[in-house]
Amino acid sequence: MAKWGEGDPRWIVEERPDATNVNNWHWTEKNADQWSKAKIKELFINHIIESPKIGSVVIEEVDKCDGEARANNRKGKLIFFYEWEIVVKWKGHVNGSDKEVTGKIEIPNLSEEHDDMEDVDVDISLTTKGPEGDALKEMLRKGDGVKAIRAILSSYVSALKNEYATDLVKPKKGDEATKAVTKQAVAKPATQGQAHRNNETNMQNLDIGGGKLELSEINIEEEMKCTGQELFNALTRKDMIQIFTGGEAKMHEQAIEGGTFELLGGNITGKYIEVLPFTKIVQQWRLKSWPTGVVSEVTISIKQTKEDTKIAIKQKGVPTKEV
Numbered sequence: 001m002a003k004w005g006e007g008d009p010r011w012i013v014e015e016r017p018d019a020t021n022v023n024n025w026h027w028t029e030k031n032a033d034q035w036s037k038a039k040i041k042e043l044f045i046n047h048i049i050e051s052p053k054i055g056s057v058v059i060e061e062v063d064k065c066d067g068e069a070r071a072n073n074r075k076g077k078l079i080f081f082y083e084w085e086i087v088v089k090w091k092g093h094v095n096g097s098d099k100e101v102t103g104k105i106e107i108p109n110l111s112e113e114h115d116d117m118e119d120v121d122v123d124i125s126l127t128t129k130g131p132e133g134d135a136l137k138e139m140l141r142k143g144d145g146v147k148a149i150r151a152i153l154s155s156y157v158s159a160l161k162n163e164y165a166t167d168l169v170k171p172k173k174g175d176e177a178t179k180a181v182t183k184q185a186v187a188k189p190a191t192q193g194q195a196h197r198n199n200e201t202n203m204q205n206l207d208i209g210g211g212k213l214e215l216s217e218i219n220i221e222e223e224m225k226c227t228g229q230e231l232f233n234a235l236t237r238k239d240m241i242q243i244f245t246g247g248e249a250k251m252h253e254q255a256i257e258g259g260t261f262e263l264l265g266g267n268i269t270g271k272y273i274e275v276l277p278f279t280k281i282v283q284q285w286r287l288k289s290w291p292t293g294v295v296s297e298v299t300i301s302i303k304q305t306k307e308d309t310k311i312a313i314k315q316k317g318v319p320t321k322e323v
Contacts, residue, residue: 030164032069036082039159040065043152044088051144054135057092063104071164078229078278080161083111090140094132101128101136110153117150155256161277162233162254213291214320220313228304231311232278235300255281270295278302290319 041062050056067084086107091100106123114120124140126133139145224231234240236255241263242248251261260271267288274282281300296317303310 028073030071032071032082032160032164033067035163036067036069036084036156036160037065040084040086040156043155044086047148047152049092049140049145049148051139053095054139054143055092055094055097055132057090057101057136057140057145059088059090059105061089063087063089067110069160071160078161080157080164081112082157082160083109085109092136094135097132099128099130099132101126101130101133103127103133103137103140105140105149107149107153110156117154120150120153122146122149151256158254158256158275158277162237213294215294215317216320216323218313218315218318218323222311222313224309224311226309228278228302228309231302231309232281235281236275270298273297278304285315287322290322294319 044059044062047059048056049059064085064087067082069082069084070080072079072081084107088105089102090105091102093100103124103126106125108121108123110120122141124137124145126137136145140149234244238249238251238253241251245263247264249261249263252259255261255272255275257272257275260269261283262269268285269288270283270285272281272283274280279302281298281302283298283300284295285298286295294317296315299314299316301312301314303312
């Protein structure tokens with residue numbers, strides 16, 4: 001028999017405040033069926049899709065939502081399975097016409113097998129015939145409509161991962177509160193002994209009013225005592241950002257690709273270019289005090305290990321005098 005404290009760490013219950021699923025070793029699963037159905041209805045119903053050149057439609061109801069969703073954790077790795085068949089009803093008008101057009105949007109298969117939402121089939125059908133219907137159908141099938149539909153589907157997948165990852169990876173010893181751990185990770189990165197800051201003078205010259213503005217690149221690496229999901233949420237969720245900055249954040253409730261943000265009374269503004277749940281965030285980012293036209297690019301990479309979570313931040317296009 002192993003001595004006290006020398007056993008397999010997967011089974012050392014005293015290392016966990018709740019004494020369950022030690023070190024996240026066991027397979028745990030959550031049923032997300034009912035939550036998913038409610039979320040899909042919330043995202044679709046009353047959503048308006050507009051095309052300035054053609055017209056607009058509003059989604060009236062979710063006619064069909066069949067399928068399942070599961071969130072799993074195995075050895076600290078988050079795995080999501082979902083498969084849905086969705087049918088929604090819509091009505092709309094073509095610009096300059098009072099004739100109401102109705103129809104359906106069908107997504108025959110939305111599943112985790114789709115690495116890219118562009119691969120998800122979106123079928124459009126009409127219950128109102130005529131040129132107005134044909135115009136709106138084409139808009140929904142190829143134009144602004146299909147982009148908006150796929151954006152809704154992407155929002156569902158992101159929400160699923162954010163909602164169900166929270167409790168799947170359990171805190172280890174010392175992680176008394178998720179917020180406290182996350183706040184330490186985000187608000188005090190400079191205190192980490194492992195950190196190194198490499199202000200590369202990978203200088204670039206930007207023409208500003210006939211003069212040259214020297215730009216630099218900043219690289220920061222940190223090791224955080226929290227999960228990758230906790231850190232990602234702290235950097236992308238409006239409520240958590242507002243807690244850590246102590247001010248209003250003007251943005252969507254959750255960071256989305258293409259979404260803008262404004263922090264600290266407008267002193268920091270930017271746009272989310274890429275958002276990959278729990279692993280990567282790419283932003284356009286600028287300070288209000290920077291010269292007009294100067295926008296940096298920030299790439300945040302998050303990697304969770306058995307011991308901690310590593311974050312790497314690269315910021316390109318920073319005025320050298322600010323470094």
